[in-house]
Amino acid sequence: SQQGEEDPQALSIQEGENATMNCSYKTSINNLQWYRQNSGRGLVHLILIRSNEREKHSGRLRVTLDTSKKSSSLLITASRAADTASYFCATRGVGNTPLVFGKGTRLSVIA
């Protein structure tokens, strides 16, 4: 099954800096979603971007989608220690296909 692959696997930044995570996938998608997971807890949906959209914003989050390159990026601006978590991209294929998750990027924001 198709799978989003996040890059980098781990990222460590100082508080106040921006964090950028990338996701690549292999086949056509209906939408791409980003989720956040605090250690050992349930995933929380952050943002959904449809295949006909190129950019979306939500608070300090900015997501871009380039379907020609089959890639997406998640930018967190002015990061805070509370942003420390794992971030997953998930792709929804065309038709009633299940959501497929990548392995995640582990973000550490140091105060």
Added chain:
Amino acid sequence: EAQVTQNPRYLITVTGKKLTVTCSQNMNHEYMSWYRQDPGLGLRQIYYSMNVEVTDKGDVPEGYKVSRKEKRNFPLILESPSPNQTSLYFCASSLLVTNEQFFGPGTRLTVL
């Protein structure tokens, strides 16, 4: 409060002893799904359900069963658990298959 609940949250059991992990959502969602999360492997889908009485296999269905008799409930059944099913399990639901998913808090299962 809109939520997905799972029970139990933690379970230690022995090989071969049948167990059920319950999942319930109060959002009238049609789509429900079970995932397992293992270090280095990310989330992998076990089973999913598009609606009542409609279930289908995900990527790693072996050793698991599910049922969807009511819209709100989607239990995960391990008929004969084995140590390789030790994992963190998540139930999730969404209004439709294409929408964002809401996750339960997780069930940490250890099979000795």
